[in-house]
Amino acid sequence: MPTISVVMGVYNDAQRVQTSVASILQQTFTDFEFIIINDGSSDGTGPILDRLAAQDGRLRVIHQENMGLTKALIRGCAEARGEFIARQDADDFSLPDRLGQQLALIKGDRRIGLVSCATQYIGPQGEPLSIIKRAQTPDLATEQLLHHRQSPPAHGSVLFRRSVYDAVGGYRPEFYFAQDSDLWLRMAEQTQFANVPMVLYVHRREIGSTSGLNRAIQARFGELGQLCKTARLEGQSEIPHLQEAKQLRTQILASKTQKRPPDPRALASAAYFLGSQLVANGDRRAIGYLWQTVSLCPTHWKGWYRLAQSLIQFPLAKVHSLPY
CATH class of the missing domain: 3.90.550.10 (Spore Coat Polysaccharide Biosynthesis Protein SpsA; Chain A)
Structure with a gap:
C-alpha cells in the first residue's frame, strides 16, 4: 500500500x-x-x-x-x-x-x-x-x-x-x-x-477560470461553510445552510447547460486583479492586463486609473502596449 x-x-x-x-x-x-x-x-x-x-x-x-x-x-x-x-x-x-x-x-x-x-x-x-x-x-x-x-x-x-x-x-x-x-x-x-x-x-491564477468567473457565488459558498461551523459550535443544525448550498449548486449546473458566454465584467475583474498585482510588483506586464480590463469593461474606472498609473510607472512600455 x-x-x-x-x-x-x-x-x-x-x-x-x-x-x-x-x-x-x-x-x-x-x-x-x-x-x-x-x-x-x-x-x-x-x-x-x-x-x-x-x-x-x-x-x-x-x-x-x-x-x-x-x-x-x-x-x-x-x-x-x-x-x-x-x-x-x-x-x-x-x-x-x-x-x-x-x-x-x-x-x-x-x-x-x-x-x-x-x-x-x-x-x-x-x-x-x-x-x-x-x-x-x-x-x-x-x-x-x-x-x-x-x-x-x-x-x-x-x-x-x-x-x-x-x-x-x-x-x-x-x-x-x-x-x-x-x-x-x-x-x-x-x-x-x-x-x-x-x-x-x-x-x-487564470483570467477565465471557473472560480475566477464566479467570485460572488464562490464567496457565498465560503460564507455557508462558516455558517455551518457556527451552527456546529452552537449545537444547531447545519441543514438549512447545506440546503442553500445544494440549491446554489443546482443553479450553477443549470447555467452550465445553457452554455452562456462568460460575463465580460467578471473577466475584466480577473484581469484587473492580475494587472494591479503586477503594478505593485513593478512588473511592466501589468499594462497588458489593464488594457484588457478596460477593453472588456470601458466603465471600469479603477482599471483606467491603474492603467494610467502603469503607463507612468513603465514609460518604456508605452509604445509596445497601445491597443492598435
Whole structure:
C-alpha cells in the first residue's frame, strides 16, 4: 500500500495538465499513488492522461462524465489507498521536495492532521504575483484557520491524514465551490493544522477560470461553510445552510447547460486583479492586463486609473502596449 495517495480532478486542461502531473511524478519522495479523475474532459485531456499512465505505474486515471470538482475529489479520495492524501490541482505544480517535506512534518506530531506549505501565486504566463504563507506554529495556525479565515494558501497545497478525512465525512457534495474551506474547518475542529515555511507549491491564477468567473457565488459558498461551523459550535443544525448550498449548486449546473458566454465584467475583474498585482510588483506586464480590463469593461474606472498609473510607472512600455 502506498504511503501517500495524491488526488487530482481535471476538466479540459490539456494545456497545463502534463506539467502538473510531471511535478508529482518527479517528487523526491516516491512511495505514492497518483489518482486522477478526468471529469468529462472534451479537449484532449483524457488521451494525454492515458499516455502518461502507460508510462508510470503509479498513475491511475479514472474517466467519468462531468460532475464538477467536488464530486471528482470525493471519488478520488474514495479510491485512495494511502495513509495520507495529498491534493494537486491541474493548473498548478509542486516543487520536487513537497511531498517529502509535508510527510515529515505530519508524521513528526500525531496531533497534526492537516499540513500545507508556503505557496507562490503566478499569473497565466508565469508572472510572479505573491507568496502566501500561514503560521508555522500548529496552535496558532489552527486558531487562525478556525477564527480568522486563514485557510491553506491553495486547495492543491495540502496533505492530510486519511483517518481524519474519513472521521469528519470528507468533501461534502453540496459545496460546488469552497468545498475545501468547508473541509478544512471540520478537520481543524478535530486535529491541528501546520505549515512548511518553504515555498513548495505554485498556484496559477487564470483570467477565465471557473472560480475566477464566479467570485460572488464562490464567496457565498465560503460564507455557508462558516455558517455551518457556527451552527456546529452552537449545537444547531447545519441543514438549512447545506440546503442553500445544494440549491446554489443546482443553479450553477443549470447555467452550465445553457452554455452562456462568460460575463465580460467578471473577466475584466480577473484581469484587473492580475494587472494591479503586477503594478505593485513593478512588473511592466501589468499594462497588458489593464488594457484588457478596460477593453472588456470601458466603465471600469479603477482599471483606467491603474492603467494610467502603469503607463507612468513603465514609460518604456508605452509604445509596445497601445491597443492598435
